[in-house]
Amino acid sequence: MTSHFESNQPTSARRLSRRRWLAAIAWMLPLGTLQAAESVAITGGTVVNANGDRWEGTTVLLSDGVIQDVGAEVEIPYDATVIDAEGKTLFPGMVLAHTSQGLDRANENNSVTPFVNVYDALDPSSLSFEDALRAGVTTMHVIPGNNCVISGMSRIVQPHGMTVEAMTVRPEGGLKISISPKNGFNRMTQMAELRKALHELEQHVRETAERLYEEEREKQDKKVLVPPEDAIEKGMELVEVNDLDQRWQTLFRWKNGELPVYLHCDRASDLLRGIDWVKSLDLLERTTFVVGGETHKVAAALKATGRPVVLPGNLIYRETDPLTGEESETFVPKVFADLGISFALQTYGGSMGEGFLWYQAARLVREGIDRSVALQSITQWPADTLGLGQHLGSLERGKDGNILILSGDPLDQSTVVEKVLLGGVVAYERENDRRLKELLTGDEIPDEGSAADGEEGTGS
Amino acid sequence: MIMARSKQFAGLAVAALLSVTAEAGETLALRCRQVHDGNGEVFEPGVVVVEDGKVVAVGQSPALPSAAKVVDCGEAVLSPGLIDAAWQLGTHSDVGFSEQSSEVIPHLHVADSVDLHSEVFETLAREGVTSVYVTPEAASVLGSQGALLKTGGAGISRLVDCPPSIKANLGPESSRRAGWNRRPFSNNVDFHVRRPTTRMGSTWVFRKAFASAKEYAELGIEAVNGEGHTEESIAALQEVLSGKVGLRFQARKAHDIHTAQRLCTEFGLTHILEYAQEAYECLELLAETRTPVIFGPLDAQARGMTRNFGDRTKPCLRAPMLLQEANVPFCLTACDGLGESGLARIAGRAVRLGMDREAALAAVSKDAAAILGVGDRLGVIAAGNDADLVLWNGTPLDDTSKPVLVLIDGQVAHDETGLLDDES
Numbered sequence: 001m002t003s004h005f006e007s008n009q010p011t012s013a014r015r016l017s018r019r020r021w022l023a024a025i026a027w028m029l030p031l032g033t034l035q036a037a038e039s040v041a042i043t044g045g046t047v048v049n050a051n052g053d054r055w056e057g058t059t060v061l062l063s064d065g066v067i068q069d070v071g072a073e074v075e076i077p078y079d080a081t082v083i084d085a086e087g088k089t090l091f092p093g094m095v096l097a098h099t100s101q102g103l104d105r106a107n108e109n110n111s112v113t114p115f116v117n118v119y120d121a122l123d124p125s126s127l128s129f130e131d132a133l134r135a136g137v138t139t140m141h142v143i144p145g146n147n148c149v150i151s152g153m154s155r156i157v158q159p160h161g162m163t164v165e166a167m168t169v170r171p172e173g174g175l176k177i178s179i180s181p182k183n184g185f186n187r188m189t190q191m192a193e194l195r196k197a198l199h200e201l202e203q204h205v206r207e208t209a210e211r212l213y214e215e216e217r218e219k220q221d222k223k224v225l226v227p228p229e230d231a232i233e234k235g236m237e238l239v240e241v242n243d244l245d246q247r248w249q250t251l252f253r254w255k256n257g258e259l260p261v262y263l264h265c266d267r268a269s270d271l272l273r274g275i276d277w278v279k280s281l282d283l284l285e286r287t288t289f290v291v292g293g294e295t296h297k298v299a300a301a302l303k304a305t306g307r308p309v310v311l312p313g314n315l316i317y318r319e320t321d322p323l324t325g326e327e328s329e330t331f332v333p334k335v336f337a338d339l340g341i342s343f344a345l346q347t348y349g350g351s352m353g354e355g356f357l358w359y360q361a362a363r364l365v366r367e368g369i370d371r372s373v374a375l376q377s378i379t380q381w382p383a384d385t386l387g388l389g390q391h392l393g394s395l396e397r398g399k400d401g402n403i404l405i406l407s408g409d410p411l412d413q414s415t416v417v418e419k420v421l422l423g424g425v426v427a428y429e430r431e432n433d434r435r436l437k438e439l440l441t442g443d444e445i446p447d448e449g450s451a452a453d454g455e456e457g458t459g460s
Numbered sequence: 461m462i463m464a465r466s467k468q469f470a471g472l473a474v475a476a477l478l479s480v481t482a483e484a485g486e487t488l489a490l491r492c493r494q495v496h497d498g499n500g501e502v503f504e505p506g507v508v509v510v511e512d513g514k515v516v517a518v519g520q521s522p523a524l525p526s527a528a529k530v531v532d533c534g535e536a537v538l539s540p541g542l543i544d545a546a547w548q549l550g551t552h553s554d555v556g557f558s559e560q561s562s563e564v565i566p567h568l569h570v571a572d573s574v575d576l577h578s579e580v581f582e583t584l585a586r587e588g589v590t591s592v593y594v595t596p597e598a599a600s601v602l603g604s605q606g607a608l609l610k611t612g613g614a615g616i617s618r619l620v621d622c623p624p625s626i627k628a629n630l631g632p633e634s635s636r637r638a639g640w641n642r643r644p645f646s647n648n649v650d651f652h653v654r655r656p657t658t659r660m661g662s663t664w665v666f667r668k669a670f671a672s673a674k675e676y677a678e679l680g681i682e683a684v685n686g687e688g689h690t691e692e693s694i695a696a697l698q699e700v701l702s703g704k705v706g707l708r709f710q711a712r713k714a715h716d717i718h719t720a721q722r723l724c725t726e727f728g729l730t731h732i733l734e735y736a737q738e739a740y741e742c743l744e745l746l747a748e749t750r751t752p753v754i755f756g757p758l759d760a761q762a763r764g765m766t767r768n769f770g771d772r773t774k775p776c777l778r779a780p781m782l783l784q785e786a787n788v789p790f791c792l793t794a795c796d797g798l799g800e801s802g803l804a805r806i807a808g809r810a811v812r813l814g815m816d817r818e819a820a821l822a823a824v825s826k827d828a829a830a831i832l833g834v835g836d837r838l839g840v841i842a843a844g845n846d847a848d849l850v851l852w853n854g855t856p857l858d859d860t861s862k863p864v865l866v867l868i869d870g871q872v873a874h875d876e877t878g879l880l881d882d883e884s
Contacts, residue, residue: 352801353801366858367862414814439760441776
């Protein structure tokens with residue numbers, strides 16, 4: 001992966017205000033929200049890393065929620081909490097780069113809603129978070145659905161915590177925009193809506209610029225003697241995001257290159273149009289493509305952009321020949337993998353099978369794709385996609401302690417998630433998973449106190 | 461009815477002749493990393509010898525006939541073709557069908573409406589399912605007779621002779637679908653509509669039909685068309701009463717399972733349960749009566765009508781293991797699931813949830829064949845059985861493997877390997 005995936009810095013060279021500095025500092029704060037133990041050592045396990053590397057008898061040492069060392073001969077501090085993982089497999093926590101899980105509805109009815117924020121709809125008590133943790137997902141990018149023109153701000157969370165704040169990994173993931181028509185729109189109206197929104201934004205910014213310039217002149221007790229066009233031009237430098245109507249703030253920030261966008265392009269033609277469109281706005285470098293199955297036909301064009309891509313949850317693209325009625329099937333990741341494109345997988349409906357990231361990855365191996373590609377597409381690559389590749393996605397020094405302790409190989413059929421560590425703290429233990437027991441047995445299991453409802457313990 | 465059946469058998473005989481001539485003289489020995497025979501045995505390495513559409517030998521190194529052409533399948537693994545004992549599609553392009561003329565139609569045959577050219581069967585073959593029992597849709601209280609057929613092969617020869625059975629349903633499909641059977645220009649279901657609208661209504665229809673059939677038989681007189689039944693349907697029910705034709709109940713919920721048992725006790729019948737999502741609630745009853753259960757799909761959510769009509773079953777993901785532990789004869793079905801909800805994946809889920817791999821494989825091959833009454837011919841790779849074989853690019857049922865070569869009666873139904881290209 002190239003380094004720009006990691007970059008969270010705006011491309012524009014605008015002067016950073018004090019507020020932005022604060023935001024930047026907040027951005028760099030440690031991710032962990034759970035109370036991390038001083039040192040944790042997971043000993044004796046087999047590490048299967050994101051790229052498929054396999055090291056037996058390996059110890060992972062964590063301190064303050066961050067991985068300090070991974071290796072066979074790691075010195076364990078005397079006060080470290082030791083988790084025995086003899087016979088178990090350690091795997092990086094999986095990253096789901098695009099999901100609407102945890103939202104009551106994926107999309108707002110209105111088509112242009114850059115002002116909405118996933119924050120307001122996230123329900124920490126949603127069972128889908130519990131399910132995600134049970135399935136080994138430690139980071140989720142919760143983003144509005146694709147049925148929109150411009151939808152709102154997403155959020156990167158971990159599926160654990162009593163409040164949205166406690167769950168938050170990054171408060172701002174990015175903005176969702178769709179090139180493909182939302183329900184009831186055709187492609188022309190979709191693009192017209194997009195242009196109209198940008199035009200309205202520009203109008204608003206110009207009006208604000210003029211107003212600010214006039215106010216500035218008034219403060220200096222000077223009369224505004226320039227024509228409006230000049231006032232707007234001079235006022236532009238004064239415009240800060242908070243001077244704008246809240247309705248336009250998110251879109252303004254994206255337009256200035258300060259926010260990533262997740263651009264939904266369902267069909268091949270949408271992807272080509274989408275690439276052109278963000279290029280014309282000089283925003284390609286802030287774009288992640290959320291594509292549909294048909295885009296495999298223009299995967300080369302996507303590769304040329306070098307931008308991250310989230311593949312559709314439905315990994316098979318079916319097409320019917322209009323003349324013969326013949327159906328053809330394409331296994332979408334195969335096309336991308338053959339071109340050497342890195343991609344993030346997502347889940348697809350259902351409470352079984354495709355609803356699990358590991359299952360999606362296993363299907364890649366089934367279709368002859370390299371195992372390391374399959375494993376990276378649910379760990380390192382989605383982390384890169386989110387710009388968190390330096391913190392998440394693999395087991396190596398300096399990365400966050402989001403670690404799965406599995407009963408066996410991550411793609412093996414009979415493997416189960418036994419423990420999940422979030423930031424070095426045990427957030428899930430299968431043996432205390434009351435709801436899983438109910439699901440497995442059909443019986444209602446009585447609540448046996450705090451350990452049973454997934455309260456954090458140190459797992460010693 | 462007798463006419464229709466004899467025609468069916470005639471078709472089978474002709475087809476059997478055809479298939480023999482088409483394959484005569486060819487002997488194939490498939491050598492693989494492993495052979496899972498479906499009966500709990502794993503040969504490593506394994507060889508299966510196929511001749512004239514039948515398996516003639518299986519083992520680590522069985523004696524090969526001199527004419528045998530040895531095909532080295534490398535790392536691939538062989539399993540028996542999978543069997544779905546309660547499949548719902550393939551009768552009307554790609555959706556189910558429902559006969560609306562009456563709720564007592566045991567004299568009708570699904571075989572008459574199976575579309576052998578439906579793409580569903582090609583898909584099934586590609587996914588390793590080589591035989592399906594097409595079960596009637598559940599819109600009638602006493603439905604028609606299902607049909608067992610291969611998913612590949614030539615024409616009518618795909619129909620496999622198996623002990624006949626009719627399908628009964630007490631769940632919401634037969635009663636709630638009353639709403640679909642309105643009179644013209646009427647939005648409401650009223651007393652002019654023949655359908656029962658509750659489980660008590662369905663049970664009454666069942667009881668009345670069988671009581672009439674029993675009464676006619678006891679009196680020794682020919683049945684006449686009467687309310688809710690015809691002479692043909694009564695004759696078919698009498699075959700059920702005499703044990704010549706079996707009975708299947710679609711009973712997802714536990715109380716339907718109990719009702720089925722009650723009705724069968726009342727009329728001295730034995731039965732098979734289809735879907736039986738809540739069978740885990742009645743393990744003792746099922747073990748005691750040795751009632752076979754065709755369980756499926758294995759899902760954390762209820763599907764189909766059940767879901768839409770507020771008749772939710774409570775899912776239990778360990779249900780297959782519980783049935784196994786309780787010694788209830790059972791097999792797994794995908795109902796109408798294809799692809800990632802297909803039969804191989806359902807069995808794979810069972811493995812993931814803790815079932816032994818060979819037991820899961822048997823639950824979609826040997827055990828299904830046994831419940832269908834064709835265990836002497838299908839479901840296990842053994843000398844004398846049909847050569848319905850699936851070659852996987854890894855361990856069978858694993859999420860990371862898929863069928864790459866499928867043989868049905870020794871003929872290629874799907875091939876991604878090119879191993880047998882010379883033959884075709």
